[in-house]
Amino acid sequence: MIAALSLALASPPEGVIGFIYPNESEAYWQFLIVIYPYITGLVAGAFILASLERVFNVEAARPTYRLALLTALAFLIVAPMPLLAHLSFPLRFWEILVTPHFSSAMAMFGFVYIWYLLVVLLLEIWFEYRRDAVTLAQRSTGFLRTFYRIFTLGVFDTSPKAVEFDDRAIRIISVIGIPSAFLLHGYVGFIFGSVKANPWWSSVLMPIIFLFSAIVSGIALVVLIYMVASVIRKKPFNMKSLDTLCGYLFYILIIDATLEGLDVLHRTYAAEESFDILYALVHGRLFETHIVFQLMLGTLLPLALLGLIQITKVSTQIRQAFYWISTIGVLVGVFFMRWNIVIGGQLFSKSFRGFTVYKMNLIGSEGLLAGLFFLILPFVILYGLIRLLPPFEEDEAAAEHHAVSE
Amino acid sequence: MILRPEPTIGSCHSCMTPADSGQESSPNLREREKSEDRRRFLKRTSAALIGGAVLATGADLFAAKRPPAVGDKWSIHSWGMVIDVEKCIGCGRCVHACKIENNVPEEFFRTWIERYRYFDGEVVVDSPHGGAHGFAGEDDKRVPDKAFFVPKLCNACEKSPCVQVCPVGATFETPDGAVLVDKEYCIGCRYCVQACPYGCRYIHPETKVADKCTFCYHRIHKGQLPACVEACPTGARMFGDLKDKNSEVSRFLRENKTFVLKPHLNTYPKVFYHGIDSEVR
């Protein structure tokens, strides 16, 4: 009887091919851990786009400057949520702040996040919007009035001297902010890149690849939001701005593609111990997400379209269409890049002899709905922020005009 | 630190009242003095608070609060294991004993047995139900060229990658060389599960914290052997103190050629294998 029972249990769990260590039947980092690097990448990318305007005086990025800051903030607010939801004990999160284990890259999260939120992003937004808040406080009533008064932190000085100080402060914060943004997202890349147990993750290039794909996704996001907002507000696109930003998108996408290509080239050429199983992984379980979504849709198509614009003259209509396609393609591609790394790294066994499956639930804390909630929530927050802190050039001009005329 | 707006030149003209434009009347002077007092008070209190916090933290860092007995002097031991694959018969009693001793859930394993079979130079590896029910019904008609069983468990690495990556200090190396998980402190981030090269960790479905072989820490501290070593009928598993030159494990290591798993990862495992070959990962 025990023989029959053994035979029944002996067949591997559904979907497993080959041999996996018995404890590897479950994927331990699931959908939420795919979403987290995606969100922090968008934060870092949006912020770096904003910094382009301030630090390098790129005039063409001016129309999207405030929008980029607000986008970064909206996504930064949501960033820790998938992490906390994923923990077995979210209420023990304080342990990371009180007894951080400094040999762990993950322990940096609490401090890097707080640093970036308070000292970089909120501070830069405060300096940028401070004077507007003074004006808006006077013009509003009720709850909004209280909000703007609190926002000013009791500083109502809008003299030229104060303005000069604000501008200098923003410049300094932007300069500090760029390496801080690199740290905020780069450490996530390091979390994966430093795991020597997993050859799909373990790579010196991992933090850099994460970073450049983050920048690419951030630029694409801000451009896309700008275009959507312009359509909603029935305002024309500032084509000079879009052309410049999508130019940046193109060139940084080239760098990103080169880095990922270099990783692939090195792995294929050196063909180390893990090469066979990883090759089987990419061409098997990861074919759709890696080859189709990440590579073709997310990288090659945008490169082709944006590259065409760089080489030849393309009409405005077609350029706009290309920008729509490219930004959406890049955003989808970068999402699947995170998916391929996080999920892909757990689909093959560390024994290099087999594969398992990842079946995403619909409901539950790591389900599809939960993930979609965290992906949509930043846009809801962004909408609120746009209403509270108007970022668009026309609104800016109107506020200044109003302040001057009083 | 005055909380009402101070009028300055260049600010919104509609805010300025005639009284603010230069003349100091008596009520304003008293307001001034009150705010001066307030400022001084706030400064002193905050200084006191900050000073107190710094002192408290300093005292906390330097205070010697370690109680005697528990943990001290344990570092004279360094627990390790030797597995003689040539003696393992794949009966699965070790896996079974571990499950009972440590309440290991059905679908996860603190220790398990892998079977390696070679057919015409190709190796086939399997571990039906982790070997918990032995391999009695698991044989088929094919006769392998060579075959052996490899028991696996936590390697109690001296340079443990799982300990390195724990963000809060919930998994740790004990002074005497075992690697444990603090169930009260683990947040369940699962980084340690990813970092272990040997696949010995899992998340316990009930407690939701990381779990793994502990070398039966509770047994070895009462002078007993780990349950798997206890249950092994052939003596394939040997356990002891690597720092004790006369222990079974130390003698075996002196007299036999042994191998560790994944040596290129430099984890300095303390589980040594005798009789495996290069296909074992």
Added chain:
Amino acid sequence: MVPQMTRLMIIFGVLVLLYFVVRWIAKPESFYWFGHYRGEALAEAVAQPLRYAPVGDCADCHDEEARQNRSGPHRSISCQTCHDAGMDHVNDPDQSNILHPEPSTLCILCHSANHSRPRGFPQVVVADHAEGMECNDCHMTHNPGEFQ
């Protein structure tokens, strides 16, 4: 100093203060005793109850079976290898009985013929060898080298 800076420095000062206060309250007392972990976790780990009894305990009561076992080929095998965890039984023998395994399911774990076991280990093709009988119909239970 410009009002922006004073205001900001107050706020950051308060937040830093708050951090140290929270740290002082929340940090477990036994942390850092022996390393970057709660020192009490060591004692907690040691306190886990035993399920398998200490090795000499069985012979204290079951000296007959122990004597049989000692004189046979199973002398180096622990009682609990076949009888499973015995601590409960040792603590209260009347309340909690130990497992009496069925030979036909237990013995085959080691002795059924399997191509992967080491050559020279005693194995039989059970169906041919046992011919429908229980193992201890012929073999003495605790000294299988002797026959009933």
